[in-house]
Amino acid sequence: MISSTNKFEQLPKEKQARIVDASVVEFSERNYETASMNKVVERAGIAKGSLFNYFKTKSSLYHYIYHLAIGEVKAYLRKVRDETVDLPFEKRLTKIVDSGVQFITDHPRLARIYFRLIYSADSPNRQKIVTELQVLSNDYLGEIIQDAMDRNELDPNLDKGQAVFFLDSILNRFLKDYHEAKSHGDVDQFNRDEWVKGITIFFTKGLK
Amino acid sequence: MISSTNKFEQLPKEKQARIVDASVVEFSERNYETASMNKVVERAGIAKGSLFNYFKTKSSLYHYIYHLAIGEVKAYLRKVRDETVDLPFEKRLTKIVDSGVQFITDHPRLARIYFRLIYSADSPNRQKIVTELQVLSNDYLGEIIQDAMDRNELDPNLDKGQAVFFLDSILNRFLKDYHEAKSHGDVDQFNRDEWVKGITIFFTKGLK
DNA sequence: TATAATAATGACCAGGTGGTCATATTATGA
DNA sequence: TCATAATATGACCACCTGGTCATTATTATA
Numbered sequence: 001m002i003s004s005t006n007k008f009e010q011l012p013k014e015k016q017a018r019i020v021d022a023s024v025v026e027f028s029e030r031n032y033e034t035a036s037m038n039k040v041v042e043r044a045g046i047a048k049g050s051l052f053n054y055f056k057t058k059s060s061l062y063h064y065i066y067h068l069a070i071g072e073v074k075a076y077l078r079k080v081r082d083e084t085v086d087l088p089f090e091k092r093l094t095k096i097v098d099s100g101v102q103f104i105t106d107h108p109r110l111a112r113i114y115f116r117l118i119y120s121a122d123s124p125n126r127q128k129i130v131t132e133l134q135v136l137s138n139d140y141l142g143e144i145i146q147d148a149m150d151r152n153e154l155d156p157n158l159d160k161g162q163a164v165f166f167l168d169s170i171l172n173r174f175l176k177d178y179h180e181a182k183s184h185g186d187v188d189q190f191n192r193d194e195w196v197k198g199i200t201i202f203f204t205k206g207l208k
Numbered sequence: 209m210i211s212s213t214n215k216f217e218q219l220p221k222e223k224q225a226r227i228v229d230a231s232v233v234e235f236s237e238r239n240y241e242t243a244s245m246n247k248v249v250e251r252a253g254i255a256k257g258s259l260f261n262y263f264k265t266k267s268s269l270y271h272y273i274y275h276l277a278i279g280e281v282k283a284y285l286r287k288v289r290d291e292t293v294d295l296p297f298e299k300r301l302t303k304i305v306d307s308g309v310q311f312i313t314d315h316p317r318l319a320r321i322y323f324r325l326i327y328s329a330d331s332p333n334r335q336k337i338v339t340e341l342q343v344l345s346n347d348y349l350g351e352i353i354q355d356a357m358d359r360n361e362l363d364p365n366l367d368k369g370q371a372v373f374f375l376d377s378i379l380n381r382f383l384k385d386y387h388e389a390k391s392h393g394d395v396d397q398f399n400r401d402e403w404v405k406g407i408t409i410f411f412t413k414g415l416k
Numbered sequence: 417t418a419t420a421a422t423a424a425t426g427a428c429c430a431g432g433t434g435g436t437c438a439t440a441t442t443a444t445g446a
Numbered sequence: 447t448c449a450t451a452a453t454a455t456g457a458c459c460a461c462c463t464g465g466t467c468a469t470t471a472t473t474a475t476a
Binding site for chain 3: 007049
Binding site: 244245260266 | 433435436437
């Protein structure tokens, strides 16, 4: 079966990039329903008919773009997971938070799309996507926590599901607030190192 | 100065209620930008011109409605705070979570408006509102935590700001997930008592 | 170069939006 | 009862939306 992005992927890379960039800007600045295809074509410098030739619907363009964002997030997570397998839980957690901060710095717009997806309720297929991300997060943090339990760095009798939930809540909230502060220019209200330290201490002392 | 809701408040209570109900439904089901004034008047059974006579703009109607939601939330929080001043931190926390769950059960639509406000980025004056709520939460949870520190139930050397942040993150996330699960009908995935217990244990053992 | 195939274009469509305002209805008071 | 003031009404406005498609421009083939 031919995907709706097939025609798009035949395009010259430069044109693809223009369209992706324009879409990322639009979907990061407005939510799904208010994001405008007219604005996308305007910014990308192509005709409206062309865009609807590459992507049959607004929904399919959005699908393509948020997959891109999630893919990028996943890459960061995988990288930091693999680079820290041998570190103790505390150090590992620090690196994970750092990596999140780094992602936000490197890809603020993708981060915004990601947070929109998680926290707002208006994207198409929202429930399916959120469930997917939940599973991803569970697997990812679950692995980190399991490792720590195996090494007796965390109480081996922990309710792993709950521990993952707590960790996920705090990490996501911290990164979201950090992202928001950063995009409003007052990033200094977060002394990053202090917070990273605080989070790790909270969890190590807290669950031990 | 005469507020834009002045004319509205002169109306017969019954008519006010119809308009408030219709607005609450609309703003709970759609986000600010996609909520429709046409739908509101239709549901309330009044003419469009009338609604714009009572509220000069969509934004001022929204303002009125979310203040209502926040007011209700505050009332619940105040109540549980005052009723639990003498209880130990653990019991107190349990009651707070319970009260949140109760609010969601009693006012699911107001809860939705509240969560929309916190988690989505598209309401007018969003930044101001969110800052206000942040302050509210800081005062509220800050007081609870300070009490516990004073009684040596929590480590008196805690960074209170961080402790509040952690607590706020987890409480909000739990209630949001609970609310979502409930409105999708699969509330049973949350064994409420178990979670309430888990959260309190996590914090008491964690911060002590 | 002539022809066929492919890709790009933007005027156009139906349907929605927040908001307005001349007109119709109702309430008030003498 | 009649005149005046207050309120309710919905047709209407300009503007925007996602999406379409006949026409035009470009490219590939011969």
